[in-house]
Amino acid sequence: MGQSQSTRRPEPGATYRAKAASEAQAQIDASRKAKAASRNSDHRSARAHSIEAQMHGKKMNEYHALASSEVFRYHNPKYPSTAFSFFGALFSLVKTPPNDLSQLDLHGQRVAEAVPMVKDHLRMCRKEGIKRTLVITGRGVHSLGGVPRIKPEVERLLAEMGVRYWSRAEGGAFMVECGREEGGGIVGWIWRGIFG
Numbered sequence: 126m127g128q129s130q131s132t133r134r135p136e137p138g139a140t141y142r143a144k145a146a147s148e149a150q151a152q153i154d155a156s157r158k159a160k161a162a163s164r165n166s167d168h169r170s171a172r173a174h175s176i177e178a179q180m181h182g183k184k185m186n187e188y189h190a191l192a193s194s195e196v197f198r199y200h201n202p203k204y205p206s207t208a209f210s211f212f213g214a215l216f217s218l219v220k221t222p223p224n225d226l227s228q229l230d231l232h233g234q235r236v237a238e239a240v241p242m243v244k245d246h247l248r249m250c251r252k253e254g255i256k257r258t259l260v261i262t263g264r265g266v267h268s269l270g271g272v273p274r275i276k277p278e279v280e281r282l283l284a285e286m287g288v289r290y291w292s293r294a295e296g297g298a299f300m301v302e303c304g305r306e307e308g309g310g311i312v313g314w315i316w317r318g319i320f321g
Contacts, residue, residue, distance in 0.1 A: 137199035138233055141192030145185045152181035189235065196233035197242070204229070205249070226250050228259035231275055239275045240282055247288065250303040257302055260290075264297035273297075 159174035197204070203225035229246045231239045243260055250258050260283075265273025279299065283290045289302040 136233070138192035138196040141188045141195060145188035145192065148181045148185035148188060152178045152185060155181055189238070193234055193238045200230035200232050201225075201228075226253055226255045226258060228261060230261040231279070232261065232263050234275065236274050236278050240278055243279055243282055244286075247286070247301065247303055255303050257300060259293070259298055260301055261298040264295075 155174045155178035159171045159178060162168075162170035162174060205226065226246070226249060229242065231242065234242065239262070246258065246260070249255075260279060262273065262276040262279050265271060265276060268274050276297065280290075280292075283299065283301060288304060290299045292299055
């Protein structure tokens with residue numbers, strides 16, 4: 126008895142997203158001050174507020190990047206790490222951690238974060254010889270108005286890339302045929318010409 130509900134952990138990335146939102150508001154406020162100073166011909170204050178707005182924009186992007194990374198690790202715990210550490214490399218000599226490229230979960234990401242992740246994921250899959258992968262976009266339940274934002278952008282990207290894909294029955298994911306990695310130079314050109 127006596128345990129409070131406040132011991133529940135926040136959603137992954139929520140703290141960083143809140144800090145990013147605060148920086149976004151500070152950026153808007155500084156931009157307004159810069160415009161007002163400019164209208165009053167106070168160029169020194171306008172410049173100072175403009176620099177302040179840029180600083181807040183940079184901090185906002187940094188917080189979004191930290192949130193994206195935290196959310197990604199939470200939803201994709203077996204995904205290969207791109208970070209290198211001496212102890213991680215030493216540990217991998219003893220025990221190789223499972224690298225799972227069979228799926229990419231984009232829950233909690235913003236569109237601007239998700240699209241490059243899909244590109245990188247498909248590139249890695251091709252490099253590793255993965256034939257199919259599941260790209261989980263979500264159905265948009267947590268999006269503003271319940272309208273999916275990531276799914277249509279990922280679908281547009283897949284169409285632009287010319288890969289075969291189909292929507293899963295659940296509606297919040299795509300099964301994607303990765304194909305082979307495009308080879309460079311004359312050998313790659315001949316290979317693609319013969320084998321498609």
